[in-house]
Amino acid sequence: MESIVGPDPKALVSEPKVIDPTEGPDFVTALARGLTVIRAFGPERPHMTLADIAKRVSLPRATVRRSLITLETLGYVESDGRNFSLSPKVLSLGNSYLASSPFPRTIQPMLERLAETTGESCWAAILDDEEVLLVAGAKSNRMLSAGLRVGSRLPAYCSAFGRVLLSSYSDSELEFYLSSIVLRKHTSRTTTDIATARKAIHEARENGYAIADGEVELGLCSLAVPIRDIRGKIIAAVNTTAPSSRVRSSEMVERFVPLLRRLAEEIKPVLA
Secondary structure, eight states: OOOOOSSOGGGGGSOOOOOOGGGSTTOOHHHHHHHHHHHTOBTTBSSEEHHHHHHHHTOOHHHHHHHHHHHHHHTSEEESSSEEEEOGGGHHHHHHHHHHOHHHHHHHHHHHHHHHHHSSEEEEEEEETTEEEEEEEEOOSSOOOSSOOTTOEEESTTSHHHHHHHTTSOHHHHHHHHHHSOOOOSSTTOOOOHHHHHHHHHHHHHHSOEEEESSSSTTEEEEEEEEEOTTSOEEEEEEEEEETTTSOHHHHHHHHHHHHHHHHHHHGGGGO
């Protein structure tokens, strides 16, 4: 575990010195803006006007309009004359990743076996900017949230997945991340205090697993462990999710951590 050097915790809030790739001569701004427009849509925003989208992505309306016209011409966006929405063709973008990457294809049967063994739903996810993206999963036959599916996104700061994935950040990177996001309540149990979120991520780093009980969805407890490549870098995570009323968090650690870690070791050779 990386130690914090020096007595002054304010030293951690300095922004990591990185080169901004958007300033390079080969960066295509128009493409980046088009992708930003696509990502503006979500479960709470399936239909939006031009003004709504421009406000959401903090871009001029004229810029967003050009992106929408291009996306509509290509078939990725639909419009009723006022509101815009994504078309099913957008799924082809995600399917290209799922079809070309060996990770989702390899881990899918592993998750199915694990779900059968545990009787609980199991998922694999990666970190995508400020969110967790589910890339593979196997649902149990027991009643659980109907909202989760491959392609679903979860908040990183309050999910078991996110805490495990964020545990790979250095202390300075983590402080920059926490200072740049809004910790929003998703349920009455969601962590919105930065100190508490930081502590949970540090504990995930120390323990090698993380738990989130009812913070993303009330009544559901999730336990996640990291998946590392052969160099030891965390590149994904795997979890088990169960109703809090049926399985206590302490019981989940005892029962599921060894199984999840075994799966993480089994898939490591594929990640070379």
